[in-house]
Amino acid sequence: MYKHPLIDRDKMAPSEALKILKEGNHRFINNLRMNNDYPALLENTKNQQHPFASILSCSDSRAPVELIFDQAIGDIFSVRLAGNIASTDAIGSLEFGLKYLKSKLLVVLGHTSCGAVKACCDNFEDASITDVVAKITPCLDLEKTTKDQRSSTNMEFVQKVSDLNVKYQMKEILEKSEIISNLYEKNQISIIGGMYNLESGEVTFFES
Ligand SMILES: [Zn+2]
Secondary structure (H helix, E strand, C coil), rough: CCCCCCHHHHHCCCHHHHHHHHHHHHHHHCCCCCCHHHHHHHHHHHHCCCEEEEEECCCCCCCCCCHCCCCCCCECCCCCCCCHCCCCHHHHHHHHHHHHHHEEEEEEEECCHHHHHHHHHHCCCCHHHHHHCCCCCCHHHCCCCCCEEECCCCHHHHHHHHHHHHHHHHHHHHHHHHHHHHHHHCCCCEEEEEEEEECCEEEEEEEC
């Protein structure tokens, strides 16, 4: 039975945080969403927050993390940027969620058919969108298996770059953030990548 993580969050292991997300995604897929008592949640969280997970995900309107993991107010410290890119501001926000709000789990979540990844595959440039795309561009070189049709018209190529992008952004976070890499090395947090499927509603985690 679901229990609001706020109650025991400080004693929660990172593996439990991941279990809650998996269970929530299962409820979402099966249309078994929780009936949230929002006035009670507002009352519980009005002076404090203890989000059990911090999630870097894409801004895509079809991938709202609270809905796809069936979570409520106070559960997730959410950082959303097109292409789930680990910009300096994104990393700073995650550092706050993990060190000061003490989230137990960091998730970098990509999704299928990501417009930012497609833009990268097509070398798209326009104003500040160029800066977003540039943060994904190193993944094009990492994807060596596709020889022909390396553009957004090749969905298989787009998906391979999307998977690599999640792993690349995770690596960027660990390389650039001493706070987060320290928490990770001390086993105070876990870090995991995932891919949300826009068609099925399912999140697949990159367990390794
Ligand atoms: Zn996207």
